[in-house]
Amino acid sequence: MMKPVLSVRNLEVEFVTRRATLRAINGVSFDIAKGEVLGVVGESGAGKSVTGLAVIGLIDPPGRISAGEIELSGTRIDHLPPEEIRRIRGKRIGMIFQDPLTSLNPLYRIGDQIIETIRTHTNLSETAARRRAIDLLAEVGIPAPERRIDGYPHEFSGGMRQRVVIALAICAEPELIIADEPTTALDVSVQAQIIALIKRLGRDHGTAVMLVTHDMGVIAETCDRVAVMYSGRIAEIGPVQEVVRNPLHPYAKGLMGAIPTLAGEDKRLVQIPGSMPRLSAIPRGCPFNPRCAFAFDRCHVDRPEPITQGTQAVACHLFEPAETAA
Amino acid sequence: MLAFTLRRVLQAIGVMLAVGVIAFAMFRFAGDPVSQIVSIDTSAAERASIRKSLGLDDPVLVQFAHYFINAVQFKFGISYQFRLPVSSLLMERLPATMELAICATLFAMVFGILMGVYSALRRDTVLAKLFQAISLIGISLPTFLIGILLIYLFAVTLGWLPSFGRGEVVKLGWWSTGLLTVSGLKALIMPAITLGLFQMTLIMRLVRAEMLEVLRTDYIRFARARGLTTRAIHFGHALKNTLVPVITVAGLQFGSVIAFSIITETVFQWPGMGLLFVQAVQNVDIPIMAAYLLMVSLIFVTINLVVDILYTVVDPRLRATVGRAA
Amino acid sequence: MSDAVVPHRNAQVSRAGAGWFRRALDSDIFYSFRRSKLTMVAAAITVLFFLLAIFASWLAVQNPFDPAQLQLINSRISPLWTADGQSPFLLGTDEQGRDVFSAILYGMRISLAVGIAGVIFAGALGIGLGLIAGYFGGVADSVIMRIADVQLTFPAILIALLVNGVAKSLLGNRLDEMSTLAVLVIAIGLSFWVQYARTVRGSVMVEKNKDYVAAAQLIGLPAPKIMLRHVLPNTMGPILVIATINLALAIITEATLSFLGAGMPDTMPSLGTLIRIGNNYLFAGEWWIVAFPGIALAGLILSINLLGDWLRDALNPKLR
Numbered sequence: 001m002m003k004p005v006l007s008v009r010n011l012e013v014e015f016v017t018r019r020a021t022l023r024a025i026n027g028v029s030f031d032i033a034k035g036e037v038l039g040v041v042g043e044s045g046a047g048k049s050v051t052g053l054a055v056i057g058l059i060d061p062p063g064r065i066s067a068g069e070i071e072l073s074g075t076r077i078d079h080l081p082p083e084e085i086r087r088i089r090g091k092r093i094g095m096i097f098q099d100p101l102t103s104l105n106p107l108y109r110i111g112d113q114i115i116e117t118i119r120t121h122t123n124l125s126e127t128a129a130r131r132r133a134i135d136l137l138a139e140v141g142i143p144a145p146e147r148r149i150d151g152y153p154h155e156f157s158g159g160m161r162q163r164v165v166i167a168l169a170i171c172a173e174p175e176l177i178i179a180d181e182p183t184t185a186l187d188v189s190v191q192a193q194i195i196a197l198i199k200r201l202g203r204d205h206g207t208a209v210m211l212v213t214h215d216m217g218v219i220a221e222t223c224d225r226v227a228v229m230y231s232g233r234i235a236e237i238g239p240v241q242e243v244v245r246n247p248l249h250p251y252a253k254g255l256m257g258a259i260p261t262l263a264g265e266d267k268r269l270v271q272i273p274g275s276m277p278r279l280s281a282i283p284r285g286c287p288f289n290p291r292c293a294f295a296f297d298r299c300h301v302d303r304p305e306p307i308t309q310g311t312q313a314v315a316c317h318l319f320e321p322a323e324t325a326a
Numbered sequence: 327m328l329a330f331t332l333r334r335v336l337q338a339i340g341v342m343l344a345v346g347v348i349a350f351a352m353f354r355f356a357g358d359p360v361s362q363i364v365s366i367d368t369s370a371a372e373r374a375s376i377r378k379s380l381g382l383d384d385p386v387l388v389q390f391a392h393y394f395i396n397a398v399q400f401k402f403g404i405s406y407q408f409r410l411p412v413s414s415l416l417m418e419r420l421p422a423t424m425e426l427a428i429c430a431t432l433f434a435m436v437f438g439i440l441m442g443v444y445s446a447l448r449r450d451t452v453l454a455k456l457f458q459a460i461s462l463i464g465i466s467l468p469t470f471l472i473g474i475l476l477i478y479l480f481a482v483t484l485g486w487l488p489s490f491g492r493g494e495v496v497k498l499g500w501w502s503t504g505l506l507t508v509s510g511l512k513a514l515i516m517p518a519i520t521l522g523l524f525q526m527t528l529i530m531r532l533v534r535a536e537m538l539e540v541l542r543t544d545y546i547r548f549a550r551a552r553g554l555t556t557r558a559i560h561f562g563h564a565l566k567n568t569l570v571p572v573i574t575v576a577g578l579q580f581g582s583v584i585a586f587s588i589i590t591e592t593v594f595q596w597p598g599m600g601l602l603f604v605q606a607v608q609n610v611d612i613p614i615m616a617a618y619l620l621m622v623s624l625i626f627v628t629i630n631l632v633v634d635i636l637y638t639v640v641d642p643r644l645r646a647t648v649g650r651a652a
Numbered sequence: 653m654s655d656a657v658v659p660h661r662n663a664q665v666s667r668a669g670a671g672w673f674r675r676a677l678d679s680d681i682f683y684s685f686r687r688s689k690l691t692m693v694a695a696a697i698t699v700l701f702f703l704l705a706i707f708a709s710w711l712a713v714q715n716p717f718d719p720a721q722l723q724l725i726n727s728r729i730s731p732l733w734t735a736d737g738q739s740p741f742l743l744g745t746d747e748q749g750r751d752v753f754s755a756i757l758y759g760m761r762i763s764l765a766v767g768i769a770g771v772i773f774a775g776a777l778g779i780g781l782g783l784i785a786g787y788f789g790g791v792a793d794s795v796i797m798r799i800a801d802v803q804l805t806f807p808a809i810l811i812a813l814l815v816n817g818v819a820k821s822l823l824g825n826r827l828d829e830m831s832t833l834a835v836l837v838i839a840i841g842l843s844f845w846v847q848y849a850r851t852v853r854g855s856v857m858v859e860k861n862k863d864y865v866a867a868a869q870l871i872g873l874p875a876p877k878i879m880l881r882h883v884l885p886n887t888m889g890p891i892l893v894i895a896t897i898n899l900a901l902a903i904i905t906e907a908t909l910s911f912l913g914a915g916m917p918d919t920m921p922s923l924g925t926l927i928r929i930g931n932n933y934l935f936a937g938e939w940w941i942v943a944f945p946g947i948a949l950a951g952l953i954l955s956i957n958l959l960g961d962w963l964r965d966a967l968n969p970k971l972r
Contacts, residue, residue, distance in 0.1 A: 090553025102544035105563050117552045168552055341802050352818055466954040468904045470911045471946050474931055585807045592912055607817040607914045615817050626805055
């Protein structure tokens with residue numbers, strides 16, 4: 001079997017503060033294969049963005065990767081020296097941030113920003129880089145790229161700016177793109193176009209995509225597989241159709257919009273009661289236990305490990321094999 | 327753009343008119359112009375005729391119009407102490423003050439920016455902390471104390487530099503310069519440092535704060551995610567964005583530097599406009615005070631205007647908003 | 653504790669006031685105070701300087717303003733620890749036989765008095781104008797704020813010098829020591845009112861649109877009076893910070909004016925006057941006449957600035 005493009009094993013990220021050490025990511029593992037789009041979904045603060053930043057090596061002090069391994073096409077990249085991980089960023093891993101309005105330096109022409117990135121990672125000459133920049137702008141769907149390349153960011157609309165940001169992320173043909181809420185800051189009408197663009201790029205270039213979002217609609221439409229995160233852990237991971245149609249973890253069920261009551265009759269729920277615990281107050285056992293309708297004694301004591309259920313994996317004691325659960 | 331410029335010019339003229347009213351009020355009402363011209367034993371009749379010949383019996387508005395028309399032609403009356411036209415006294419001393427102020431500003435900008443950038447990028451080093459301490463002392467030590475300290479060290483104790491005056495000057499037309507002789511340059515060192523020190527600490531604090539602010543922005547994070555080198559991020563992206571506001575402030579401060587040169591010129595007996603002004607205050611030479619106020623205001627207002635217009639040229643975003651507004 | 657102290661009649665005010673007070677006394681401010689050794693040292697030095705100034709007449713070996721107490725035989729004595737030092741002149745004497753240490757104590761008293769009075773005057777003027785501008789808006793607002801804008805671009809020292817020159821011209825020979833002092837206070841007040849006015853105006857504008865003001869007007873209560881009870885407690889923190897930093901600036905301004913010969917006269921010297929006098933003896937090698945007043949002035953300003961910086965950070969974390 002082919003090595004996955006990205007392989008994350010037991011990742012832990014900590015933030016050391018004056019009062020305490022907070023664990024933002026706690027034992028996260030997942031793979032993304034070539035050409036695959038993995039959606040990472042969860043409430044804000046669940047650790048989605050931190051996971052993305054950890055992969056690309058942008059966790060700044062006081063944060064740090066405290067345990068686990070990150071492999072990119074078989075090579076470990078989680079504790080490379082700053083200069084080496086810098087060479088990987090933008091070249092082998094591209095990143096797209098949430099807000100295209102603030103992602104581009106307002107004082108530089110967009111062409112200069114693209115050319116600068118291309119020339120950082122390749123040996124292209126100034127003119128060759130410029131030609132490539134124009135091609136890239138055309139590829140991400142910017143009309144009249146030969147003219148627009150000399151524009152300043154403020155001359156572009158939000159959607160167009162996000163296209164420029166995407167062009168910047170793919171300009172060195174990376175193996176992996178991490179898109180952190182790429183559509184959240186955009187108009188609804190533009191969101192679909194950007195999603196389609198990311199999907200097309202992934203397909204055309206065989207790029208693996210890690211798509212961080214809290215929008216289940218985007219996930220269902222775009223992704224091959226999905227990981228549901230809660231309190232710095234993966235609650236459930238699996239093929240997107242399975243997880244959407246048949247979520248196993250109680251939290252994933254809540255997230256998908258339907259959760260069966262104990263009486264047995266199906267009832268639509270607007271929201272899951274309560275809110276995600278703060279990092280400083282994660283309960284013992286399963287972090288979801290205060291909000292879980294099915295929580296039993298063990299949930300308050302033991303931390304559930306991922307259990308394989310067909311194509312899905314779920315971190316919930318309800319799915320423990322009978323002999324250990326009893 | 328044109329409408330914007332026009333509006334700013336009109337505002338500047340308004341400010342100058344307001345200052346003109348104050349200068350006129352000082353000239354006319356604070357101190358009797360007649361008693362300053364005549365001797366004690368001049369008869370009342372003679373005084374009255376002088377009053378009439380000076381136009382002091384005209385309605386106040388007419389007098390203001392006279393004063394204003396004269397002021398526009400750089401005629402500010404006769405100095406009480408020197409019995410010479412104020413304008414020629416000021417013009418004679420303008421080059422000394424301008425040379426001092428320009429050198430002080432250059433000194434302040436070069437060292438302020440260097441120290442500010444260093445203490446922003448290497449925040450926790452000993453040198454950065456030292457710079458912070460220097461900046462606090464620079465703000466807390468009155469200018470004249472710094473001047474006295476420098477004189478004591480380099481003139482009295484070490485005997486390296488002259489403690490007063492401009493050294494040898496060379497005439498270039500009506501402009502007298504001390505920049506072309508060794509003694510002139512030596513005489514400039516201490517006054518320029520004394521005058522520039524406060525601005526230097528100001529610029530340093532501003533550069534540090536701005537740079538730290540810029541380094542936290544999304545576009546810097548995105549620049550890192552693109553794998554740009556640290557050098558390109560710090561000195562290309564961050565510095566350029568930092569310097570726009572810094573240069574604006576430094577430019578606006580140039581007027582203050584000229585005003586603050588009053589103190590430095592007194593300490594070093596530098597033959598500039600500031601020294602003339604202080605002597606005028608000590609000897610109640612109202613025409614010089616009023617004229618100095620007008621001159622400094624003119625410099626202030628002009629700089630403000632130029633900086634405002636330049637700012638729109640430097641910052642493409644502003645250019646756009648101004649363009650739209652116009 | 654604060655609830656018990658505050659009288660009941662002003663329950664509304666006291667809650668806002670006490671809220672701020674309690675917040676101020678709450679862990680954060682004392683935490684930051686205790687954490688910063690530098691601030692503690694600065695506070696100690698500031699208190700020490702204030703005490704020295706207040707008790708100057710008890711601590712000084714002579715009254716440096718009383719010519720009868722000065723003896724020329726004691727002139728130009730170097731500090732006590734040098735070879736030519738003489739007791740009781742700890743820091744030496746100047747050319748009139750004036751004890752430098754005593755002169756510093758008295759001079760500090762003048763410097764602090766002018767500085768504090770100047771800050772109070774500037775604060776009263778600025779708060780008053782800020783309230784007017786914020787409450788009435790319209791023409792009053794734009795006139796006051798336009799003046800503030802223009803004045804803010806001019807350095808305080810220039811304004812103070814001009815005020816001083818005009819006062820000298822108007823008063824002429826009638827300008828004695830006390831009226832010079834008053835002129836300095838006015839000059840400083842007129843130079844530093846802008847920041848207070850801006851802060852208060854902003855706060856008034858925020859309060860003006862709140863429901864309770866409309867409610868008060870509806871039931872016929874005097875709205876301005878009620879607003880004042882809300883606005884002033886809300887702006888206390890920022891005003892205290894501005895006042896502290898302005899105190900340092902006011903002392904610098906006074907010292908500078910006096911140094912330039914446009915401030916306190918030789919007969920009633922402030923620290924700035926002492927430095928101007930002492931500066932004349934620097935070339936003769938009599939460094940102590942200028943050095944010690946200079947050190948005293950620098951130490952005073954530095955400590956007040958450090959206190960102001962800390963106060964700003966502690967009271968308003970947003971400014972950090």
